[in-house]
Every structure is written in C-alpha cells, then in structure tokens.
Amino acid sequence: MDYPKIIKKQHESFIKFVYASVMAKEEDVKYKLNDMARFKYRHMVWAMQDAVNAGVKFNMDFDYNEIAKIKVETEDELIEVLKDDLNQNIALYEGIDNPTINRFRSDDEFFLEEMNFFDVEGEITAFNESKELPGVELSEESKSALIFFLMEETFKEYELITIYSYLKVHSDIAVANSAFTDLAYDSIYHLKRFADLAAKMGVLTLPRPIPHEKYENIGVVEFLKENIEEEMDAEKQCLILAEKIGNKYLKDFLLFISRQEVYHGELLQRALDAINK
Ligand SMILES: [Fe+2]
Ligand SMILES: [Fe+2]
Numbered sequence: 001m002d003y004p005k006i007i008k009k010q011h012e013s014f015i016k017f018v019y020a021s022v023m024a025k026e027e028d029v030k031y032k033l034n035d036m037a038r039f040k041y042r043h044m045v046w047a048m049q050d051a052v053n054a055g056v057k058f059n060m061d062f063d064y065n066e067i068a069k070i071k072v073e074t075e076d077e078l079i080e081v082l083k084d085d086l087n088q089n090i091a092l093y094e095g096i097d098n099p100t101i102n103r104f105r106s107d108d109e110f111f112l113e114e115m116n117f118f119d120v121e122g123e124i125t126a127f128n129e130s131k132e133l134p135g136v137e138l139s140e141e142s143k144s145a146l147i148f149f150l151m152e153e154t155f156k157e158y159e160l161i162t163i164y165s166y167l168k169v170h171s172d173i174a175v176a177n178s179a180f181t182d183l184a185y186d187s188i189y190h191l192k193r194f195a196d197l198a199a200k201m202g203v204l205t206l207p208r209p210i211p212h213e214k215y216e217n218i219g220v221v222e223f224l225k226e227n228i229e230e231e232m233d234a235e236k237q238c239l240i241l242a243e244k245i246g247n248k249y250l251k252d253f254l255l256f257i258s259r260q261e262v263y264h265g266e267l268l269q270r271a272l273d274a275i276n277k
Contacts, residue, residue: 010089014041018191020037039111048165164183
C-alpha cells in the first residue's frame with residue numbers, strides 16, 4: 001500500500017474541499033462541502049497514523065498545480081473538479097481491503113453521490129480581486145489592512161494545521177496529543193473563517209507546501225515553545241487589526257479570534273508542563 005501517495009492525495013483533497021466550501025455561494029452547498037472537508041482532513045490524519053504505525057515515512061508536501069485546479073470560472077466546474085478529485089482518491093484504494101481504506105472508500109463514494117444533488121449555477125468570484133466586502137463600508141486603509149491580514153493568516157493557519165497534525169501522529173504523549181488535535185481543529189475553523197472573508201473580497205489565495213524543516217526532526221519541547229510565541233503573535237495581529245478596522249462586527253469577530261489564540265497558547269503550555277513533569 002502506497003501510504004505517502006494516499007496521504008498526499010487526501011491532503012490535496014482536504015485543501016480543495018475547504019477552499020471550495022468558501023468559494024461556493026449556496027448555503028446548503030457550502031455547508032456540505034465544509035463537512036466533506038472535515039472528513040477529508042480526518043482521512044488524511046488517519047492515513048498518517050496508519051503510516052506511522054506501519055513504520056512508513058511520509059511528508060506533508062502536496063502538488064500546487066493539483067489544488068490550483070479549483071481556480072475555475074463557475075460553480076459547476078468547481079463541483080466537477082471535486083468529483084474528479086474523489087474519483088482519483090477512490091482509484092488509489094483499488095484492491096485494498098482494510099478498515100481505514102474501506103472507510104475512505106465508503107465516505108468518498110457517498111460524497112460523490114451527494115454532489116450529484118448540488119444545485120449550482122453561479123460564477124466563482126473568490127479570485128476576482130473586487131476588494132470589497134459586500135454590505136460593509138470600510139476605509140481604504142482598513143481594507144488594505146484586512147486584505148493583508150487575511151492573506152498572511154490563511155497561510156499561517158494552514159501551516160499550523162499541517163504541523164499540528166504531523167506532530168500529533170508522531171507524538172505518544174497523551175496531553176500533547178490531545179492539545180494538537182484541538183489546535184488543529186480550531187485552526188481549521190480559523191482558516192475557514194479567514195478564507196471565507198478573503199473569498200467574499202475576491203482575494204482568496206491558495207496555500208503553498210511547507211518546508212520540511214518546519215516539522216521534520218523537531219523536538220517536541222522546542223516546537224511547543226516556538227509555537228506559544230506563534231500563538232501570541234496571532235493574538236497580537238488580531239488585536240492590532242481590531243483596533244483599526246472601524247466596523248463593530250469585524251472588530252468583535254477579531255477579538256473573539258484573538259481570545260481563542262490566547263487559549264491556544266494555554267493548550268501548548270499545558271502540553272509543555274505535562275512533558276516537563
Ligand atoms: Fe488561529
Ligand atoms: Fe492559534
């Protein structure tokens with residue numbers, strides 16, 4: 001069984017579905033694509049865990065050209081790209097009969113079927129660079145600051161999801177493991193919210209693969225210390241933007257995210273304390 005290939009495909013699939021869920025316009029479609037994205041994330045992590053258990057090495061690289069296939073003009077085309085993606089995944093499972101792959105196959109086949117019922121006919125506007133947030137008046141300065149923030153932070157959230165997931169499957173310390181799981185899921189939520197705003201403003205940017213030195217051969221203590229800093233920095237970036245955004249809802253949203261970042265620091269600190277005990 002080619003674990004690295006299956007992991008890479010699930011990874012690309014996860015990215016495509018998260019971004020597609022913010023690109024789509026219909027609430028029902030967004031909601032279902034987001035659920036599928038969550039499952040593709042789980043598929044990726046389960047495949048990673050199986051690879052670790054089998055002693056197979058892998059990395060978190062993906063093919064940018066593969067995920068860039070979602071940069072299409074219409075929602076119809078987007079759904080076709082996603083179906084093609086799942087078909088590619090299913091093809092990889094051929095001839096394999098084990099509980100993990102059987103689960104993947106069953107999920108993906110149902111998702112394919114579910115997508116046949118999607119009623120989509122809109123244009124994709126997530127990349128049109130309109131730089132306007134529909135229904136919200138913002139000064140030019142606030143708009144630029146928000147766009148810069150969204151581009152930086154969507155990438156950082158993606159990076160954290162990837163690194164936390166990698167460390168989770170390579171760690172056998174229960175407290176750290178549980179913290180990494182919570183952090184990855186909170187980061188998926190942040191990524192989704194930031195990407196959603198970026199898509200509405202037509203400035204959605206896709207992630208790039210992460211350099212291996214960011215996650216390979218890192219001691220867990222060193223990693224935790226570095227990432228407490230990262231989380232504090234994320235809090236600070238939210239606070240700075242909240243002060244200058246000039247819109248109550250966006251300000252409250254940013255403050256809400258900033259307090260979650262504080263809690264991320266706390267989760268990492270607890271993991272650190274458990275390890276140092
Ligand atoms: Fe975050
Ligand atoms: Fe965070």
